[in-house]
Amino acid sequence: MSPVASSPRSVDEHRAVVAALLTPMPAEDVPVGQARGRVLAADVVAGVALPSFDNSAMDGYAVRAAEVAGAPVELPVEADIPAGRTDVPPLRPGTTHRIMTGAPVPAGADAVVPVEQTDGGLDRVRLSAAPAPGAHIRRAGEDVRAGEVVLSAGTVLGAPQVGVAAAVGCETVPVRRRPRVLVLSTGSELVAPGTPLRPGQIYESNGPMLAAAVEDAGGSAELLRFVPDDVEQFLGRLRERLADGSVDLLLTSGGVSAGAYEVVKDAFTGRGVEFVKVAMQPGGPQGAGRLAELGGVGVVTLPGNPVSSHVSFEVFVRPALRAALGHPHPRRPVVTATLGERWSSPAGRRQFRRGVLDAVNGTVRELGGPASHLLGALARAECFVVVPEDVTDLPEGSRVETWLLDG
Numbered sequence: 516m517s518p519v520a521s522s523p524r525s526v527d528e529h530r531a532v533v534a535a536l537l538t539p540m541p542a543e544d545v546p547v548g549q550a551r552g553r554v555l556a557a558d559v560v561a562g563v564a565l566p567s568f569d570n571s572a573m574d575g576y577a578v579r580a581a582e583v584a585g586a587p588v589e590l591p592v593e594a595d596i597p598a599g600r601t602d603v604p605p606l607r608p609g610t611t612h613r614i615m616t617g618a619p620v621p622a623g624a625d626a627v628v629p630v631e632q633t634d635g636g637l638d639r640v641r642l643s644a645a646p647a648p649g650a651h652i653r654r655a656g657e658d659v660r661a662g663e664v665v666l667s668a669g670t671v672l673g674a675p676q677v678g679v680a681a682a683v684g685c686e687t688v689p690v691r692r693r694p695r696v697l698v699l700s701t702g703s704e705l706v707a708p709g710t711p712l713r714p715g716q717i718y719e720s721n722g723p724m725l726a727a728a729v730e731d732a733g734g735s736a737e738l739l740r741f742v743p744d745d746v747e748q749f750l751g752r753l754r755e756r757l758a759d760g761s762v763d764l765l766l767t768s769g770g771v772s773a774g775a776y777e778v779v780k781d782a783f784t785g786r787g788v789e790f791v792k793v794a795m796q797p798g799g800p801q802g803a804g805r806l807a808e809l810g811g812v813g814v815v816t817l818p819g820n821p822v823s824s825h826v827s828f829e830v831f832v833r834p835a836l837r838a839a840l841g842h843p844h845p846r847r848p849v850v851t852a853t854l855g856e857r858w859s860s861p862a863g864r865r866q867f868r869r870g871v872l873d874a875v876n877g878t879v880r881e882l883g884g885p886a887s888h889l890l891g892a893l894a895r896a897e898c899f900v901v902v903p904e905d906v907t908d909l910p911e912g913s914r915v916e917t918w919l920l921d922g
C-alpha cells in the first residue's frame with residue numbers, strides 16, 4: 516500500500532505559522548547617533564521648533580526693508596552677529612548689523628541683504644539692492660512646530676530621520692529591541708571558507724547569508740559554527756547556547772527534506788516542530804514550531820539549497836521579523852512588471868523566480884533559471900517574480916507580481 520500523501524501547506528498558511536512565533540519586540544532607548552536602521556517604538560515629538568528662532572539664510576546685512584527701498588543706500592554698521600551669538604542687540608532705525616548664515620535676526624530687522632549685493636563694509640556699508648520685506652529670513656517654526664510629531668512610531672530611522680530627531684533635541688530615541696536570531700547550518704559536506712576543499716566538500720554559505728539577511732531585516736544575528744549531520748552534535752550545540760533564554764528565534768538550514776541523514780528533522784521531530792511540505796518552489800520542505808525542552812524558543816527550519824534558503828527567508832522570516840519590529844510595511848515593495856520572455860511554471864506551487872528588471876520599460880527577465888542551487892544568479896538578481904499556484908503558462912508580455920529586493 517502506498518503512503519497517503521498529505522496535501523501541501525499553502526505559502527500564506529506557513530507565513531502565518533512563522534509570524535506567530537514572534538511577538539512584538541519591547542521598546543528600548545538608544546542614543547540618537549546609534550539609531551540608524553532601527554524602528555521607532557513611539558512617536559517623536561519636537562521639543563523645539565525648527566528653526567527655533569528667526570535666523571538669516573545668507574551672509575549679509577540685517578536691515579529694515581523700508582529703509583533700503585531707495586537702494587543704493589549707505590548705512591552705518593552697528594553690530595556683528597556671527598552664528599551662535601546669543602546676546603543680539605536690537606536694530607536701531609537707520610543702522611544695519613552685519614549678520615552670518617544661521618545667526619539670530621535682531622529685533623527690528625525684517626530683511627537681510629546678501630553680502631554679494633553690498634560693498635562688504637565693516638563700519639559703513641553700501642547696499643546696492645532693495646530687499647523685499649522678509650527676504651532671506653528663515654522663520655521660527657516654518658519647518659517644524661514645537662510639540663508636533665516629527666516621526667511616527669514604525670518609522671525606520673535612516674539618515675534624515677536620525678537628523679531630524681537630533682535637530683529637535685532628542686538625546687535618545689525609543690526603538691524596538693532587535694529580534695535576536697540564532698543561525699545554525701547543518702551538513703557533513705560543509706567546510707569553512709579559508710580551508711582547502713576535499714572532493715565532495717563545499718564552502719558553508721547559508722550561515723553567513725542568513726545572518727546577513729537577518730541583519731538586513733532589522734534583526735540581530737548570531738552565527739553558530741555549523742555542525743555535521745549528527746543529531747547529538749546538533750542538539751548539543753543548541754542546548755549549550757539556548758540555555759540562557761536570550762534567543763528570540765532559531766533559524767536552521769539544511770537537513771529537512773526527504774532523504775536520509777536529515778539531521779534537523781531527526782532531531783526536532785516530536786519536540787514541537789512541525790515539518791511540512793509548502794506549495795512553493797523553491798523551498799518546499801519547511802518546518803516551524805517551538806522547542807518545548809529548550810525554553811519554548813521559536814524555530815524555523817529552512818531547506819539547505821542556498822536559493823531555497825534565501826527565498827524561504829524572504830517569504831516567511833523577513834516579514835515576521837519586520838512585523839515584530841512594528842514595521843508598517845513588513846513585506847518587500849511589490850510592482851507589476853511585464854514579462855520579457857515566455858515561461859512555464861508547475862501547477863499547484865507558487866514559484867518565486869529570480870529576475871532583473873528593466874526599470875525604464877518595466878520588463879522583467881529571469882536570471883539563471885528556476886533551480887535552487889543557482890546562488891551566483893541569485894546574487895545578481897534584483898527581484899523575485901511570483902507565479903501563482905494556478906498559472907502554468909506565461910506568454911511574453913504577461914503582467915507579473917514582482918518583489919523588489921534591496922536597492
Ligand code: AMP
Nearest residue numbers: 700702719720721722769770818819820
Ligand atoms: P539539505 O537540505 O541539507 O539536503 O541540502 C540541500 C543542498 O544544499 C545540498 O546540495 C547541500 O550541500 C546544500 N547546502 C546545505 N546547507 C548548506 C550550507 N550551509 N551552505 C551551502 N550549501 C548548503
Ligand code: MG
Nearest residue numbers: 702769770819
Ligand atoms: Mg544537508
